[in-house]
Each structure stands twice: as C-alpha cells, then as structure tokens.
Amino acid sequence: MPAIKLTLQYDGTRYAGFQRQPNGVTIQEKIENALRRTTGDEALKIGAAAGRTDAGVHARGQVVNFRTDSRIPIDRWPFALNQHLPEDIVVVGAEAVPDDFHARYWAVSKRYRYTIEHAPFQSPMTRLYAYHWAKELNLDLMRRAAGLIEGTHDFAAFRSTGGSAKTSVRSVSRLDLTTTGPLIMINIAADGFLYNMVRIIAGTLLEVGAGRRTLDTVERALTTGQRQFAGKTLAAHGLCLDEVTYGTGPKRPPWEQDEEAE
Amino acid sequence: MPAIKLTLQYDGTRYAGFQRQPNGVTIQEKIENALRRTTGDEALKIGAAAGRTDAGVHARGQVVNFRTDSRIPIDRWPFALNQHLPEDIVVVGAEAVPDDFHARYWAVSKRYRYTIEHAPFQSPMTRLYAYHWAKELNLDLMRRAAGLIEGTHDFAAFRSTGGSAKTSVRSVSRLDLTTTGPLIMINIAADGFLYNMVRIIAGTLLEVGAGRRTLDTVERALTTGQRQFAGKTLAAHGLCLDEVTYGTGPKRPPWEQDEEAE
Numbered sequence: 001m002p003a004i005k006l007t008l009q010y011d012g013t014r015y016a017g018f019q020r021q022p023n024g025v026t027i028q029e030k031i032e033n034a035l036r037r038t039t040g041d042e043a044l045k046i047g048a049a050a051g052r053t054d055a056g057v058h059a060r061g062q063v064v065n066f067r068t069d070s071r072i073p074i075d076r077w078p079f080a081l082n083q084h085l086p087e088d089i090v091v092v093g094a095e096a097v098p099d100d101f102h103a104r105y106w107a108v109s110k111r112y113r114y115t116i117e118h119a120p121f122q123s124p125m126t127r128l129y130a131y132h133w134a135k136e137l138n139l140d141l142m143r144r145a146a147g148l149i150e151g152t153h154d155f156a157a158f159r160s161t162g163g164s165a166k167t168s169v170r171s172v173s174r175l176d177l178t179t180t181g182p183l184i185m186i187n188i189a190a191d192g193f194l195y196n197m198v199r200i201i202a203g204t205l206l207e208v209g210a211g212r213r214t215l216d217t218v219e220r221a222l223t224t225g226q227r228q229f230a231g232k233t234l235a236a237h238g239l240c241l242d243e244v245t246y247g248t249g250p251k252r253p254p255w256e257q258d259e260e261a262e
Numbered sequence: 263m264p265a266i267k268l269t270l271q272y273d274g275t276r277y278a279g280f281q282r283q284p285n286g287v288t289i290q291e292k293i294e295n296a297l298r299r300t301t302g303d304e305a306l307k308i309g310a311a312a313g314r315t316d317a318g319v320h321a322r323g324q325v326v327n328f329r330t331d332s333r334i335p336i337d338r339w340p341f342a343l344n345q346h347l348p349e350d351i352v353v354v355g356a357e358a359v360p361d362d363f364h365a366r367y368w369a370v371s372k373r374y375r376y377t378i379e380h381a382p383f384q385s386p387m388t389r390l391y392a393y394h395w396a397k398e399l400n401l402d403l404m405r406r407a408a409g410l411i412e413g414t415h416d417f418a419a420f421r422s423t424g425g426s427a428k429t430s431v432r433s434v435s436r437l438d439l440t441t442t443g444p445l446i447m448i449n450i451a452a453d454g455f456l457y458n459m460v461r462i463i464a465g466t467l468l469e470v471g472a473g474r475r476t477l478d479t480v481e482r483a484l485t486t487g488q489r490q491f492a493g494k495t496l497a498a499h500g501l502c503l504d505e506v507t508y509g510t511g512p513k514r515p516p517w518e519q520d521e522e523a524e
Binding site: 010129180 | 344386
C-alpha cells in the first residue's frame with residue numbers, strides 16, 4: 001500500500017493532545033475519522049506522528065504518515081480531508097513517501113516555538129496562543145541563558161517525570177529569541193525533545209529574564225541534571241510545533257528511538 | 263462627577279457587536295456590567311464609544327467614556343474592571359478626561375485594520391482574525407487602488423444601506439498595505455467612516471488584486487457614488503478597530519456628527 005505523509009496545523013485549545021486516549025477528544029481521533037470518511041476504510045490508522053503534542057499545544061507543522069490504497073491524487077488529499085475536519089485542524093500538505101517512512105523515526109530535527117506576550121495586559125486576540133507576562137524582563141539575560149542551553153547536553157534537568165526515553169542527551173541546534181511588538185518568540189530546534197523540555201526551557205529563560213534565576217543555576221542544571229536548577233514548566237497554550245525536518249531514512253534504528261510526548 | 267476614558271481590546275467573535283441590543287450579548291453590556299459591579303452604581307452607563315463595531319468585529323483600541331463618583335485611583339481601573347470581564351474583553355487603559363469628553367465627538371481620527379490571510383489553506387490560529395484568500399493576488403494593483411481611494415472623497419459607493427450620516431464625504435488620511443508572512447494588512451485611517459466602509463474598501467482592493475475589478479471601476483465608484491462600482495463587503499472577522507486619536511475638544515458640534523456603526 002502506498003505511503004502518504006501529511007502536514008497539519010491545529011489549534012490545540014479544545015483538544016486533549018495529539019494522541020488517542022480514552023478520555024477527551026484528540027487530534028489523532030479527528031484525523032483518523034477524516035481519513036476513514038475520505039477513504040471508506042474503517043480500519044485506517046495513522047502510522048506515527050512527528051511529535052506527540054500535549055493537551056493545549058498547537059502545531060503549524062505537525063507531520064503524520066499513513067498507508068492507503070485510495071486513488072485520490074496526492075495533491076487533492078488536503079482538500080478531501082479538510083472537508084471532514086473541524087476548523088481548528090487543517091491539513092496543509094500531502095506527499096507520497098517511501099513505504100518505510102516513519103514520521104517520528106525519520107525526523108532529523110524538530111522546531112518548536114514558545115510565545116510570551118510581554119505587556120501590562122494580555123490581548124484577547126493572543127490569549128490562546130501566548131503566555132502572558134506583565135512584569136519586567138531582561139531580554140539580554142534571556143539570550144545569554146539561551147546561549148548556555150544551545151548545544152549538546154544532558155537535558156535530564158529539563159524534563160518532567162513520565163518520560164520514557166533511555167538517554168536524556170539531546171542536541172539543541174538552535175535556541176534564540178525573536179520579538180514582534182509585545183510578543184517574544186523562543187525558537188528551539190533539536191534532534192529530539194524530552195517530556196516537557198521546551199516548556200521547561202521557556203520557564204527557565206523567563207525566570208532568568210525576570211531576575212528570579214541566575215545564569216549560574218542554568219549551568220548547574222546542565223551539569224548536575226537536577227530538575228530543581230531549571231525553571232517551571234510554562235503553560236501548554238504558548239507552545240507550537242512549527243516544523244519537522246526529514247532525512248532520507250531513519251535517523252537511528254527504531255529500538256534506539258525516543259518516544260516521549262512533548 | 264469626574265469623567266473617565268477607557269481603552270479596550272476585544273475579540274468580537276462571540277458578540278453581537280458593541281452596542282447594547284435586545285437580542286444577543288454585546289460588548290457594551292459586558293462593560294457596563296463590569297462598571298456596575300466595580301462601583302456598585304446600578305445605573306451606570308457608558309456615555310459613548312468611539313466606534314460602534316458590528317457583530318464579529320474586533321478591537322485593539324476601542325475607546326469609551328463614562329462618569330462616576332467612585333474613588334478608585336485612575337491607574338487601578340483596568341485591573342478592577344478586568345476582574346469582572348470575560349477573557350475576550352480587556353481594559354488596557356484608563357485616563358481622567360474633561361467632563362464634556364465624548365468618545366465619538368472628540369475623535370479626530372480612527373484607524374482600522376482589515377487582515378487577509380493569503381495562503382492555500384487558512385491557519386487555524388488566524389481563522390477568527392483574518393479573511394482567507396487562496397487564489398492569486400496582485401499586491402501592486404491593490405496598492406494602486408488604495409492610492410486612488412486615499413484622500414477626501416464622497417464615499418457614497420462604499421457604504422451599506424442602513425447608515426444615517428447626512429454627508430458621505432470623508433477624508434481617508436491613510437490607506438496602505440503591509441504584509442507579514444501570509445498576512446496582508448489593509449490599514450486605513452480617516453476622520454470618520456460610513457456603515458461598512460472599511461469592509462467595502464477591503465473588498466474592493468481584494469477584487470482589484472484578484473483581477474476581478476479594474477482600477478477604472480474604483481475611480482467610477484468615487485466619482486459616481488454608485489455602490490455597484492465598489493467591491494463586496496468582506497466578512498466582519500477580518501476587521502479590527504486599532505486606534506482612536508483625540509483632539510482637545512469636539513471635532514464638530516454634536517448636531518453635525520455622524521453616528522453610523524462601522
């Protein structure tokens with residue numbers, strides 16, 4: 001059966017995360033329902049998703065794969081599926097991929113964005129997509145902390161309990177701050193992430209910027225791997241999975257792959 | 263009684279417009295309820311609003327005025343009122359003003375923004391704040407049409423029925439297009455607007471950009487005042503009242519003021 005890769009955007013506000021679960025409506029359920037309605041194949045399932053985003057987390061570039069015998073032309077898939085999807089989930093791309101393509105195993109890099117609205121009051125228009133911060137922030141200090149975290153480290157201190165990955169070493173290839181008006185965007189790309197890693201890094205940078213945490217403790221978090229030296233896990237609604245980059249095969253053999261939610 | 267001017271932001275999605283009406287929940291009702299709860303004055307009413315935004319229209323800089331004997335310090339008003347407001351309405355500023363201040367009569371200029379998302383698919387994150395357009399657009403032609411409309415004209419062709427203003431001559435001091443990613447922002451400032459004027463101007467520019475209307479018809483709309491030569495009224499959700507600028511007294515005597523919804 002031919003394999004297809006889909007790129008998705010969603011507003012995670014109403015959902016209990018990406019992955020199917022007994023309690024709460026999930027993105028996976030909505031996508032699989034749309035696939036079943038489009039193909040008539042009642043057993044159709046998503047093979048994998050690039051990132052298992054948590055409840056309330058958004059996506060501008062989530063990737064999933066599935067297999068089907070349907071003869072719908074590849075460029076018609078987004079239109080066909082969007083007819084069966086609610087307005088807050090949109091398929092923006094479809095691509096034919098090799099049979100053994102795997103949205104998680106083949107991903108060489110994922111990029112997330114955490115958005116903070118730095119203003120006296122939170123704008124009603126960004127309330128679902130940005131974490132609000134009213135007090136002073138030193139962006140320069142935040143950028144210096146980002147510089148410390150960028151690179152290959154043991155990120156054990158930047159991980160919530162509940163993750164299952166065997167190693168907590170990750171390579172953060174990009175960690176920078178961009179601003180537009182009152183919005184501060186923390187952009188982070190890595191070869192993989194631990195459970196809640198982006199939200200804990202965002203919390204750490206915010207605490208440094210607010211003068212509640214020193215650059216010194218950030219270094220200690222990286223060297224000791226102790227959770228107490230990193231910042232709080234910021235709220236889910238500021239987080240967005242922006243982009244997944246793929247190689248031409250699996251990055252590592254499947255039995256060495258991490259499978260943590262993000 | 264001292265007079266106070268409030269600056270508001272709101273997400274108009276859930277509301278039947280600014281102005282109180284028998285059917286549907288309005289922004290005015292929510293604001294007046296918050297004022298009454300904050301002051302204990304059950305008769306307190308808003309004196310005026312700068313723009314009577316229609317159902318679904320948003321605001322980043324709506325202005326209202328009211329009078330009260332309450333002794334709440336002026337800088338505490340936003341915090342006090344926001345406690346009694348839903349998350350999609352936020353008071354971002356409060357200012358003491360002269361007793362005869364009037365949010366509509368004293369406004370010398372209002373600036374609106376109409377946002378178009380020009381992309382194959384509409385992003386779930388902007389679906390409530392931008393009008394989606396998937397087909398080709400010629401931005402250069404849109405800018406030329408904007409240049410024709412800018413200035414002082416009789417805008418009779420850019421007005422929906424239902425308005426009550428005595429004259430349809432307005433001075434558009436600014437009409438330009440800015441872009442960020444897939445978003446096209448039509449920025450328009452004028453001394454006043456006719457009913458649906460911004461949404462009709464946005465529709466006209468869009469039709470010109472899409473090749474469905476010539477620059478010639480735009481000129482005819484301005485010279486003849488006939489509605490048929492202007493574009494369609496675009497959907498409310500792309501519109502936002504961005505800013506109101508004030509002079510030090512009424513712009514014109516009250517009996518010469520226009521009172522159209524926008």
